[in-house]
Amino acid sequence: MSSFIKALQERRANVWEQAKELLDTAESEKRDLTAEEEAKYQAFNADLDKIDQRAKDLVEAEQRTKDAEAAFAGLLAKPEEPGARKGQEKDSELRRWARGEMRGVDIAKPEGVSFRDLTKGSATAGGNTVPTTFYGQLMAHLIEVSGVMQAGPTVLNTSSGETIEIPVTTAHSSAALTAEAAPLTESDPAFAKRTLGAYKYGVLLQASTELLTDTGVDLEGYLAMQAGRALGNAFGVHAITGDGSSKPTGVITSATTGKTGGTGVAGAFTADDLIDLYYSVIAPYRNSTSAGWLMRDATLAAARKLKDSQGQYLWQPSIQVGAPDTLLGKPVHTDPNVAAAATTAKSVAFGDFSQYFVRLAGGVRFERSDDYAFNSDLVTFRAIIRADGLLVDQTGAVKVFVGAAT
Structure with a gap:
């Protein structure tokens, strides 16, 4: 997974460099982007958004996996105690409700x-x-x-x-320069x-x-x-x-x-x-x-x-x-x-x-x-x-x- 994420980072950096090259070229020639260049620039922007979304999906998937592993590890590591079900009551209640029991x-x-x-x-x-x-x-x-x-x-x-x-x-409130022995101005x-x-x-x-x-x-x-x-x-x-x-x-x-x-x-x-x-x-x-x-x-x-x-x-x-x-x-x-x-x-x-x-x-x-x-x-x-x-x-x-x- 780490190698894939690294490749995703490199791809993102490469796309941004290509987008910058388009903009820098137009600026050096003191002109706006041509229609073809504008289309390419918008495509680069779309690629950046897709890469960002993919990265977000990976982070969320990894988080869900680690949460599940931590939860199962906690359940397998120790026997259930009388007070241990308190945090699970809502979850089981939710499932009973979804089945139509509540x-x-x-x-x-x-x-x-x-x-x-x-x-x-x-x-x-x-x-x-x-x-x-x-x-x-x-x-x-x-x-x-x-x-x-x-x-x-x-x-x-x-x-x-x-x-x-x-x-x-x-x-x-605002303060003001005040002379010696002069009254202070109220500023609420x-x-x-x-x-x-x-x-x-x-x-x-x-x-x-x-x-x-x-x-x-x-x-x-x-x-x-x-x-x-x-x-x-x-x-x-x-x-x-x-x-x-x-x-x-x-x-x-x-x-x-x-x-x-x-x-x-x-x-x-x-x-x-x-x-x-x-x-x-x-x-x-x-x-x-x-x-x-x-x-x-x-x-x-x-x-x-x-x-x-x-x-x-x-x-x-x-x-x-x-x-x-x-x-x-x-x-x-x-x-x-x-x-x-x-x-x-x-x-x-x-x-x-x-x-x-x-x-x-x-x-x-x-x-x-x-x-x-x-x-x-x-x-x-x-x-x-x-x-x-x-x-x-x-x-x-x-x-x-x-x-x-x-």
Whole structure:
């Protein structure tokens, strides 16, 4: 496996070098890419995306194998004790429910402090020794399809869905030079009060009786993947562009403008625009480990072409499989719900995404029905979560690039 991964890394580096050669040739000749060169460049970008996806699949497959080996090793290493089944009760309960022996089941967040780092490089730090719960699998798939959830927001898990009042910073205090014995000028921070609710997101899943009775099917993995991706896609739209009216408030909606593009370029950005956007975010947020970029895939393809004044590419491919690429040294997260580059469009966001709060109320509610699709011999499952989102520091923790209006 290691030799294959090394070959994958070398192939990725080779593809990027070929893409750079196209761009450098056009730049040296002071012209744009020809139609043929543009087609080749887009093909190189597609190859990079495919290699990244393959690397991601390998990491996930290796993680699942190690989790399974660790779980079996733990079971075989010691006899079962009276209290040992407590952690397995939900799993067996889930299987009884899937077989139709129970009507519904709540998959709550695991008890106690059980925070696990879902970044790709965490497995070697001990993550491989911890079996993945059903809740953990579902949340991993939810994060997988939502750019905001990948970017590292602050997640608040609550057991119930009552409204939470959050103070939102709208202005900071400021100091001033003061003469001896002169009175100090009062400067209080400005706050607004916002609420985090619990909006309901749900999905129906249907599976044939044959699928459920097949002992070779990874039932938990199948349900976790399908439900997690569906719920992540639904919540992800509002986490980006929600207006706060009977839905979460999106991070792009709340972010302030850090840079407006030039005229006559149909909303496109330049290297200088992204550099200006980067430095429009103040140092404490810019230097945070949660700071990063958020844009859609097509926008990232354009950003890969940009160079700084020294001729260095702003975009730097990762040298480690599974680790994110960087733009000006910060990780890039993609989400299809971010607007495409266009006039007045907010097409790129940069800042500290830990200042975006995501509230998850309760766990995940699963219910099944044998009657809903009785004539098709399908079993119907219903998955429901309750969530909300809000950018709590609106003084400029996250800023956006806006295409010029004219």
